[in-house]
Amino acid sequence: MDILTLAKNLSGLQTVSSISKTLNISNKTAINYVSLLRKKGFIKETIYGARKIRMYKISPLTEKKIGYHGFYEILNKYSRVKIYSLYEKDKIYNKKLTIEEAIIRAIKTKEFRVILASLGLFSKIKNWTRLSYYAKKENLGRKVGALYDSAKFIIKVKKMDKRIRNSLLKNASKDKFIINNIKSKDFKEIEKIWDVYLPFNKFDLEVYKEW
Secondary structure, eight states, X not given: OOHHHHHHHTOEEEOHHHHHHHHTOOHHHHHHHHHHHHHTTOEEEXXXXXXXXXXXXXXXXXXXXXXXXXXXXXXXXXXXXXXXXXXXXXXXXXXXXXXXXXXHHHHXXXXXXXXXXXXXXXXXXXXXXXXXXXXXXXXXXXXXXHHHHHHTTTSOOOOOOHHHHHHHHTOOOSOOBXXXXXXXXXXXXXXXXXXXXXXXXXXXGGHHHHO
C-alpha cells in the first residue's frame, strides 16, 4: 500500500490501536506507519485525549511548500506541541518569519494551545534584541518574560541577557492576562515577578515530556 492510499484509508482522528484494528496489523507496525505518515506530512496534529492517549489527525491532503516557512510550520518544526491551521491566510511565504516574530504572533492569538506550543521556540532564540524590539513594539514585554521563565521549567532554553530581561520588565501593559481571565495556580512566583497572569499550570507542560 502506497503512503497516499494509507493516508486516505486512515483519514480523520486515529490512535495506534484504531490503526492496528483498521489495517489488521500489530501495534508495532501501526507505530511505524504513524512515523512514516508524520514524515510525509499527512499527520496534521497530535491530540492528547483521555488517559493521555495520543490521537493523530490524518489527512491525505498535503500543502505545497513555496518559499519560507509560515507561522504554524515554524511552531510545528520547533515545538513538541503540534498545531494545525485550516486557514491559508495564516501562511507566510514571501517573507521569512523569524523565531522571535513567531513568539510574538503566538501570544497575540490568545489561543491556549498555540501559546503552549510557542514555549518550544524559546530554545531556538537567535537574537534577543530582536525579540525585545518586537515585544516592546506590541507592549508584550512582560508576557514574553513570563512565558520564557515558565518554559525553563520544562525545556532547556538559551540564557536571556540581563539587559534584555530588564528591558522587558520595563515594558508594562494594562492587560495582565495572556489569555483572558485565566490565571495559573502553580506559577504564582513568575506571575508576581512579571505582573502578568500565565494561562497554564505545571500539568499542562507535561506534554513536552511525553513526546
